Amino acid sequence: MLLVIDIGNTTISLGAYDGDRLAASLRVATVLQKLPDEYASLLLHLLPLNGIDPKSVDKVAICSVVPPLTGAFEELCRKYFHAEPLTIGAGTRTGVKIRMDNPREVGADRIVNAAAAFQLYKTACIVVDLGTGTTFDTVSASGEFIGGAIAPGIGIAAEALTARTSMLPRIELQRPERAIGTSTVKAMQSGMVFGYTGLVESIVSRIQAELPSKALVIATGGYAGLLAAETGIFDAVAPDLTLYGLRLIYYMNRA
Template structure:
């Protein structure tokens, strides 16, 4: 079995593959204060609950945008699963031509999503990852990574509004029934949700115009279904895009 981990600023997604089949996946809070042993006990218990034998894990791969946590998970995998994980980064084969001014600046999660998107859907693509930050990645017609945009995630905007105002409450991020709110909570939810939809649609429109083509727009990440359900500009939702990319990249580097 292959263990794959996508370590994000808010959540870490863990998946287990048997060949190309995803057997189980879990979303954990990314906690810099947890120890190797705490993560090990947690992940082993998840395997047990899913009826999986953790001793069958033969390999592992990690993508991470949180360097302090990367070592914790790598150490956990070595101690509790007995394998040394591969980490997506410089020197790892991806088959991706990155046209960033400095390719090393492109986050591992964006690289992994691009690899999966090209393999599953074919270029050209716009890939949107709704995580702590919302990233937009443009993949050209030849499969080149052209660049993209990075915006604050909906959760960050909501939290900033609560922290920086004296009387506005913290609210649940949901789709309100109307744009015109009839109370403070609904008004905040309207501004957050529909305002965010407007930002997403505007960036998609502008990215497509610069690409000078009509790419397929694919969404992934924790809020993908919520946002994509209210716009016609997102063509596909794939909650497992990053896990698939990790599986594919591991395969490219299996004999390296």
């Protein structure tokens, strides 16, 4: 059984692959203060609840944008799963060429998403990852990662608005009935949901205009479902794209 782990700034997404089948997926909060044994205790409890015997895990792939937790998960994998994890980083084979000014500064999750998208669709792609940050990653028709754009995520934008104002409350990020909000909460929901839909549409349109031919647009990340319901700009919604990419890269490097 292959366990894939995507360590993000807000959420840690995990998937258990039985061959090429995603047998289980789960998410836990990212907490910098947790120790390896604490995360191990959590996983050893959650995996059986999702139908996975922890003893069946003998392979692990890790993608992390939170350096303090990278080592913690590598340690727990060795100690509790007796597996040497493959941690995606410089030198890891991914199947995509990185055409950036400084390839080492590109987040591992962005590379994993690009590799997964190109493997799945075999054409030029724009991957829009709607998570803590909103990233737009562009893959050419020949499988080259050529860059993209990064914006604040809708969740942290909503939190910043509440934190930096005296009168605005915390809100649930959901679609309002109308753009013209008839209460403060509805007005904030309109600004967040419809505003970020416009942001995504605008940046994707600008990226498409710079490409030689139209690229497929793929949505992933925790807020993909929310924003995909508001626009027809996405050709596909792939919530498990990063997990699929981790599996792909693991076998590419450990074959």
